[in-house]
Amino acid sequence: MSSTTDHRSGPHGTAVSVDGSGPLRRSIEVEYWVVDEEGRLVEPGGLVGTTEGAEREFVEPILEVKTTPCETTAELRGELYERLETVLRRADELGKGLVPLATPMSEEVIGELDGERTRIQNRVVGDDFRYVRHCAGTHIHVEQRPGREIDQLNALVAADPALALANTSPYFDGRRLAAGARSKLYRRMAYDDVPHQGGLWRYADDTREWSRRLERRFEEFVTAAVNAGVDRTAVESNFDPESAVWTPVQLRECFSTVEWRSPDNALPSEVLRLADDVAGFVERLDGAELRIEGETGRATEETVVLPEFDAVLRYVDAAIEEGLESEDVRSYLDRMGFDVDAYSPVTHDIDGRESISPEEARELRLEHAERLERDVRGAERRSAREAPSLRERTD
Template sequence: MKLGLELEYWVVDDSGALVGADELLDIHEAVVPELIDPMIEIQLPPADGLTELRQNLITILETVLARASDLDKHLVPLATPLTEHQFPITSDRGKLLQRIYGDEIKYAKNCAGTHIHFDKGSVVDQLNLLTALDPAIALVSSSPYYDGVLMGMDARALSYRTHSTELLTRYRDLWPYAKTTEEWDERLAQMYETLKLQAEQLDIPEVEFTHFIQQEDVVLTPVRLREETPTVEWRAPDVALPSQILQFVSDISMLMSLTEEKSVNIGTPGIRLEEIGIPPFGELRAITATAMNDGLSERVCQYLAAMRFDINQYEPLAEEIAGEYRLSVADARKIRLEYANRLREDVETLLY
């Protein structure tokens, strides 16, 4: 199974303040801009397994971090900027989305995540298993703060999925299990037409809408089907330290490989001889809510253990960072620099 990986990072200066990332964009073809200036995305090429993926990630991060050091800049592996920021959107696609979403675009632009791509196999089983693994976000949650307020153990997921109108929530939140790929495609087509109608009501020309938004990327949900890649994409996890992400990808890819030989069935959660059991969707939503708010609670740990995760392999950054209800700008800058240093140390450790 080929694996793809995309990682989003904040860029800060020596004071810990968020700054523009333009000077980092030409250092490697894998580095691309994001919706706002202080964030970059590293897009790894498809890899034939974990060993190649690991080597690609280390090589690219080494290159980017060396250039950042020359510029007195740093990469921060945290899911939110911690405190409130009003950075303008820079991309044309982003500006179009802002016209459609309005102020609620901030919940998308102020979040840094991890996107994992898997080769298509038994697609419905893959979609449903990734949906059922949603509570695993607690293993790599990396920011409890959003706009300077302690939200929960996964502030990115909470703000991204729940802080919007009912209409827009459908474009960002977890979808129910799929019965067929045709059903999934029909859902996607309906979402596309709904957003297109919304754009028409805002006097956005159809040619402009269709140029920047295609049906397959109209939603920003945790699980997506990609036709052009072609892959099943999982967008649920936060960005975190590279070693944490690699451990996470290892565990998730092992589970995904089981869909080649086991069916995925709704019932009692767990990995059994001939099936992978996943909970009813309502029960799953409740476990995910606990994961977002409380992190690795007893309920979440019991569920993840049933899905064969070794909880002891993970130390979420959000648990280290969580403190007072409100976070000052000065403290946020210190935290960013601390985890920028942790990122460099982590990459150096991975070299040996």
């Protein structure tokens, strides 16, 4: 007898069960600063295109490495490390390295690539757009469950304080800014005058409400651009409602994912751990009741309770300003099911001074570029040890 379970075609050709069964695919986009052998920021040049998913970003000294959607942690780990290994082999030839720190730390002039989208954003945001040029982060995409998209979105809004698990730089322009300097630059400084574009949005009731929000924000963006002297046609030909917002948690119709854009860049092993934990948190929704109430939040196998939005914002603020040194943040993430003790955010290792010189910043970049290389090489050696021998493969 044939199964009566209703299946639909999911994103990327995956069969997704309407009842929430099946693997929840996830993918990663991570940005790394590129440096030369002296720790100076340089363009990626020949690193671009060395492997699938190795691409330019809009600022000159950043290389972005992307994965495809993967069903398992092992698949995601293998793909990310394989692509980074290919990039690093070419980087060795060119005398370059990849730096897993969220900001350049010292005072730097960061150039950007010519492009109409960037030109328009500069006109809309103004001088504050320079703060965005100093930010390198990680985007985690989780596959949408049909009928549960808004629950997934709201869960990731509540999980936003988990950005503290991957804070990697407290410095900007040579001075201490916050435990999560990148998040403060992006949310509090770059988009301060257009907070709907870059800030965390409140929970949504349904996909229709989400679509209405996007339309309103897009019209606000178009109006701001026109007021700044940009032709409306130019704006509408380069942006649409989905691509004209930079809020940290988004429903992405074009990818059929829920995207979390909050984490800093970090070592690949840390990025993978966080992606796995975030996907696991979202997967809890498959068999749990979801409620929004109170200020504490908790997640069990039976129930996921999201705090009221204003409480989430307080946890987010503490995650940015204090990181895991905030006991409130640690307790909150623990209640929500994150293994806080498994993480060692770099920001707390390099924090402790109010200013940092260009020479110190270059030394730190080189040190952490070496850490990234060891992380990738170590994964390669582990994979080789775990791989079956020829005899095992042919028996």
